[in-house]
Amino acid sequence: MNQDLIPSSLSDLYNNMVAGFSVQFENLVELIVTPGWRQHQLVIIVVLWALAFLLKLITQGRWEAWARSRTGWPKWRLRTLVQLMQRLTLVYFVVMSWALYLLMQHITWPSRSYIIGVVATLALAWLAIALVARLVRNRTLRRIFKWAMWVYATLIALNLTDDVAEFLDGVAISIGDLHISALGIIKAVLLIGILLTLARIGTRAAERGLMSNDDITPSMQVLLAKGIQVLLYGAVFMAAIRTLGFDLTGIALLSGAIGVGIGFGLQKVVSNLISGIIILMDRSIKPGDVISLGDTFGWINALGARYVSVVTRDGREYLIPNEDLITNQVVNWSHSDKFVRLDLEFGTSYDDDPHNVRATAIRAVKSVTRVLSGGKHEPVCHITGFGDNSVDYVLRFWISDPTKGLTNIRGNVYLALWDAFQSEGISIPFPQREVRLLSDAATQQVAKE
Template identity: 45%
Template structure:
């Protein structure tokens, strides 16, 4: 088919004339109008008969709690196409009557076939969970079925194939693009499903570290997606070498517009290989403190105790200082500094502080808490309490707060004073004016 003829006015004039003649010859006649009236009556009657049954189906789904189940989706689809299903039965009865009186029933048969195809396709696609996919697949499949029923499928495919351009020696038509989208969508869905199953298997392998598990999962996912794209192009008869000229453009795009994206991808691979951080680690980056939830291709998800999730780019974890509180193990030492009065018994102060720390549930008894005298300050004797915890993912500052409260209570009970800075102000009097010259 030649696309240039569709751009000529004479072609459309001839088509309009032929359409007018067809309408007067085949449509505007008694037999055709009778069939059209019967079709409209059957559809209207089917809607009226189906009306009282729809609420019953809806109540049945709600009472049995089938809203998210396969049978619930099937009944919901049946509720939507029930009127069409009844119309198909009425059209079948009308065809029997037409044949009885030897009347033409070609249009009635076509209408019945179209409605039957829609009812069957709608019920079959109801097994899919995603509503968007159900609608798209049902509409696409019914369109193909309708074109086949109307004997227009071959001509329609030829028209789509004629709308084409040639790029780099590759002929790209609308039909080729549609096929590529369908094949690629199916293969991508299969690839993602396979990668999810393999990822679950990898996570159950106890001999692999979390970083290696994430690395293998990401590598398998990328590999399966790449295979899906290559298989799609090859199945459509596209020579992959024909896309070589796109390499330079892609390189320029990466060099200018995708620097950060590529940098984050490479940084993510480095983080997985050197195992500096892994899911479950407690890290501190700048003012962000939290537990690593997941390692992504572009970012790391860090969940804080405020129920806030920070998405930190992988590049930042490579180029900036990161405090990993659980890199080698989760044993963490905390320091709590307290100042006491010079009138205090230092030995008693040290015993009270150690006992206060030992009474906190999260403070470990081995290694046991230790108190030291750090300095003789201007207003106080500076003491430092050192203690250990093994669960930094549950927070660090809250433990320090609990220890300070326990120390405060112990000091209050034993008369230990926590001093604060004081200044004495001396005002000199007897100001005399300078002698006059």
């Protein structure tokens, strides 16, 4: 490379970039104002855009009717179709401009289709960027991505990338062997954005694949999904560090020293993280299980790296730290199987036949829809003792759907017992007290005593 062409300062870089832009702008102005095929190309571009808009008006109804009939398509394909429908004019323009450009490249001089090629390239780039940007969920990041990619595509179409890259590379700071330039930062940001998007897409695809595999237990599905997520995002982090030019050896030594200090302040976080890994590996609980922890009763909605989400019957979602599930006693109503036995205690009068009471109670509990019967799940009723006011019984029955609630099934069984006892004439006693009124002589006798 000629040493005379190498800029010696940032000012020279700026002047070179401005000169490059000026040359390109003068060429563009000359293309527009000079009579001949240059102006003809501009007219052709305007006509193509008008035709594209006209085609949109004519065919939009048919395209919408065809799109509504695509009921069996996956969601990502339907979303892409909706995006194309919203940019139908641009789609028609891209197709017609590229077809005309390729045709003119073969039948006439290339200079007579140069402007059409530039505009066709920009239109295709804008369409592609608009579609790809939908993968970025964050609205602010999506706008930044759109504008950055549109500027980059415009520079490529106008052949200004080398001048701009040279200028941005000159805007830099150097610390020892570390050289960080504006161009390097922009490349790193774009690379990180693309890799993060790909990592998110890959993580979700892996989760869907794991969740659809019935041969893998739910806890292992969550563990594998978390492992894939850590690997992908860890690879993105390492790539970002290397792109910025940092030395990973120095970072490893520094992170080791800092990690010792931070570890003391993050004991609970690390404890919850390790507890979460243990829970996933020993499969003691899994999504969908019904658990009781203290006063909290509900089913597990999700297993996280730091906590477990438990949803109760009243719609509340409790975030229970993983450490609490390891150190405290947890009742898992559906750990080994989905069957749960419930016990109800009640009492009847001494005047009622115990044999009739037991038979009536079993018939009543069998009439409740969620109660199981037959085999080892047959309801039973036993006498548990003779109380002060009643004969005490316990009614035991089984259900297979604890996620639908326990209090409501108990209430339904109590109501069925009440109706059955009313029809059989069986009474449910309650404590009674007698109040005796003493005569005056008896009162005086008590006072003397």
